[in-house]
Amino acid sequence: MGYRTSTAHLDSILRELSKEYSIYAPKTFVGEGTYSDTDRVRYGTVESLGEINFEVKSEFSYKEILTPISETLFYFTEDEVKVADGPKKGAIVFVRSCDLHAVKRMDDIYLKNGFEDFYYKRIREKTKFILMGCSQSFNSCFCVDMGTNKSDHYDAYIKVDGDSALIDGEFEALITRLEEVEEVTVKPDFVTENKTRVNIPENLSLDIMDSTMWNEYNERCIACGRCNFVCPTCTCFTMQDVFYEGSDRKQAGERRRVWASCQVNGYTDMAGGHSFRGDKGQRMRFKVLHKVYDYKKRFGYNMCVGCGRCDDICPEYISFSACINKLSDGMKEIEG
């Protein structure tokens, strides 16, 4: 079951919803690309369908809405702390199927791995996800092999079709506002094949850390961490204290958490000088195995959702999907 309505009517509803929710969707930022005269597609706030770029994969994922790049946890003086306020509005986020699957990974880390995370839960509870279908696969996507190409756990599905929009789902604030509608059957657009294929060997084990397959990354990777930052499932952060001195000379400041990358120098550094995984190849191993091996051992399904953003963003043209496809040979090498 679903509905068809005019985009104008849906826009009026979105405008109304934006009083209660910040609406986030992939948007074109004209002239803001890496190179001159190029554009960039990233998440931003919108109030109408026309502002949304449904055609291009966003460079960054939605994740900064749930876990901001830099998030103030609390403010402090020398002997007091005050919890930072959360966003007043809820959030409506337009996502593709892969990213909707990524939300499940974030939920498992932030809500089920040890204590529930106060800050994540606070915003997550007020967030609704609107699925945007994929009429075709992008070159670097491998969602089909990761099993994330289809999803049914959206709050709503919206597809723009000329002057009309197709809607499905049970997001009450949206559905109850629909007036001029025609009831139609709506099935979300999902891709069923990708150009990029990956094969995760069944015999994969931690022993692969000793394979020579990681050596090429010692040479190629520049440890910039972009792959982690664009990844919709990377959740690591580091604590950071920001300090300011008040006019009364009293110390005050705030504690923040900021995104961290397992590829960047310093990730494992301990006070006193010990650190681990000095080789960039071994950092690649750590990341790749987390995404397609050890997260699954812990949670029962693979972390990687196959969005391919890491492949799109790497300045050294390192391909994560190509690396997955080398694991099979790597295991052969180890098992002799």
Next chain:
Amino acid sequence: MKNEYIPFLSEIKEVIQHTAIEYTFRMAFEGDVKPGQFFEVSLPKYGEAPISVSGIGEGTIDLTIRKVGKVTGEIFEKYVGDKLFLRGPYGNGFELDNYRGHEVVVVAGGTGLSPVRGIIEHFAKHKEECKGLTLITGFKTPDDVLFKDDLKAWAEAAKITVTVDQAPEGYEGPTGLVTKYIPDLEIKDMENVQVVVVGPPIMMKFTVAEFLKRGIKEKNIWISQERKMCCGIGKCGHCKIGDTYICLEGPVFNYTQGKLLRD
């Protein structure tokens, strides 16, 4: 819902100086805590650092801190009556029940003595709860020896070897690495002896190897891992080894599990 990131203020009750750069801060704390667990200790502006509990008293916990970083450097500017921010305790810690009724051998390297101090302290006071207590502990030089008063006090209840890597001429105590003292260590109950090894990664590796060589079972060996931890509660990712979060499943591991932690 509890916000785990919010620290509480704890007063410094006592400062015990061990070496020029290692002090024990006795902090006010009411609540359950086990040896080997850790607290995230912080000073606004300088940040947080995970510090293991080196002693448990009535209404207090001890944090033995080496001045090696930004946070710990600043903590050394604090004195009795000042306060530190804490959150925790986190991690599994050592379960004394795993050692009760057995012969216990503890090998600690440097500040590795902190997390195991609670075990030794307990069995030194309750000799009847174990069938013999041995401690081998190593430091770089005689000036680096920690818990000197404890080492003297424990000597009545335990066999203690304090060795130093380098000693000035004329030094009379044991010298060399802790591993040197394992082959000839007298162990009465090879079958059931419980061995606890804590220290720098390389020290733990070679020490465990010596015990395995002597035929001690893997399941009777316990280690504690040290890692960078920003949250202590399974979120920040820094301490992860394979599918194991050191802050959640550790830092204490039975060697049958600990040996699988490769990185």
